[in-house]
Amino acid sequence: ETGVTQTPRHLVMGMTNKKSLKCEQHLGHNAMYWYKQSAKKPLELMFVYNFKEQTENNSVPSRFSPECPNSSHLFLHLHTLQPEDSALYLCASSQAQGNTGELFFGEGSRLTVL
Amino acid sequence: GDSVTQMEGPVTLSEEAFLTINCTYTATGYPSLFWYVQYPGEGLQLLLKATKADDKGSNKGFEATYRKETTSFHLEKGSVQVSDSAVYFCALISFNKFYFGSGTKLNVKP
Numbered sequence: 001e002t003g004v005t006q007t008p009r010h011l012v013m014g015m016t017n018k019k020s021l022k023c024e025q026h027l028g029h030n031a032m033y034w035y036k037q038s039a040k041k042p043l044e045l046m047f048v049y050n051f052k053e054q055t056e057n058n059s060v061p062s063r064f065s066p067e068c069p070n071s072s073h074l075f076l077h078l079h080t081l082q083p084e085d086s087a088l089y090l091c092a093s094s095q096a097q098g099n100t101g102e103l104f105f106g107e108g109s110r111l112t113v114l
Numbered sequence: 115g116d117s118v119t120q121m122e123g124p125v126t127l128s129e130e131a132f133l134t135i136n137c138t139y140t141a142t143g144y145p146s147l148f149w150y151v152q153y154p155g156e157g158l159q160l161l162l163k164a165t166k167a168d169d170k171g172s173n174k175g176f177e178a179t180y181r182k183e184t185t186s187f188h189l190e191k192g193s194v195q196v197s198d199s200a201v202y203f204c205a206l207i208s209f210n211k212f213y214f215g216s217g218t219k220l221n222v223k224p
Binding site for chain 1: 143144145146148150156157158159160163165203205207208209210212214215216217
């Protein structure tokens, strides 16, 4: 496999469920990201990890819990979500250095919270 | 702070029409600039990029020129196809941080 792979592609969960989104990158990048994309809203950066260390958390509610066990894998653990959390969750990776480097995105995980 | 502003959509064109999607940016220093495209049901894909002033990025018939004097990076295509229907995002990287515009939806009708 190449690029950035996200699983599952689609997820439906109730508000009391616990589920996880998984992201894997095969590009040798040092940074991984979670973005949230909701209908009619700009892309929202949620978390950034550099070399497995969290370097950014944009005031994301604690019902979203990221985990980065190594530079190639990133998880987003979900629990007691709300219907307004329904969105497309995009994982990305980069080898960003200063003002160069681009983001490579996965296909996204479409989450529906009932 | 750094930011990207792009024209509101949706933009609706007939096939073979000329496309321009405007993008302007605010940044300290010398960012790299990008256009990403998102087809329905997919993630964002890099369409083209430019890393310094006066560079022209191009791919699949799309072009954009890094204009430092006007802080702009407008996306153009001479003749759009139905298959170009998608959402287009302008973005920049500055000091290891990425900034995205709000996206412009393009609808191309046959």
